[in-house]
Amino acid sequence: MDEPDARDRVSRRPTHTVAAWPPRVAVEASDGHRWLTWSALVAAVGALVLMLFGIPSIDLHGPLHRLGIMDPFCGGTRSWYLLLHGQVGDALRYNPAGPLLMLITMAALIRAAIGMRTGRWVNTTIDRRIYLPVLLVATVALQVNQQMNAPLLIVRWGG
Template identity: 40%
Template sequence: MTTVADRRPFVRLHIERRDRHRWLTALAVLALAIAVAMAVLGLPPVDFHGPLHKFGIMDPLCGGTRAARYTAQGNLSEAWRYNPLSIVIVCGAALIIVRTVVGFISHRWVTISIAWTPARRRWAIVIIIVLVALLEIRQQMRADLLMAGTQTWV
């Protein structure tokens, strides 16, 4: 038996008169500012790695800092080598900022709505778990690359 929510499109794009996602804009500005700062100034002299990194156990976020820096520099192939998730995050942040600029100019805000149902939520969780697991496997296969040059600075 299908309900009305099951028949609605999963993702819907619509225009609004006000920005209901200012928090997302603030987060995007912060993320992009950090990526650009790293592109210009270099990597931070702080070790962000978890305790398992020293034993060669990578997590899905390993290589993200270097990948964000390469993405901000426009070197997408090198960013992909370190962590493809950073390309998605940096480019997504840039798109959100473009959305904000267009919204300020036009007073129309592009908004994405997701029509969640219990079945759609379960599928989304399963897909996210599978993608994170695949990224974890990929990052573990690149442990030598990700561990190179990550000694703690003193």
């Protein structure tokens, strides 16, 4: 079989382009973000455990933490613990992503409750050309912030 020439391949490309912005928002009959719903449920259970039992007494840190290398998640548990006890300023010091992630968790749970009750789910689609660079820059910024706060994060809770 002959290989089609370049003109034939070009002519088969879609003639329209998809806009990267704004995000598409649709109300649909099914949960288009089950991973978000389940993640929020797991996070809420974790928050409940923190409320009932406090900070875990076991060391959850990886080996790089002991060498003074922080990761973006360092201080996250303490941040949520402090948020749950109304200490927003201290929560932001331990991990500035903590309050944002808690807001996302609450919004996802509210979305799930409404979706389960009504059978109508708000689903969004954001082009990866938008969210991946934003996520990368935010993660690097958080990494830098956490490394700058290494002395605070290395000290054992309550120690």
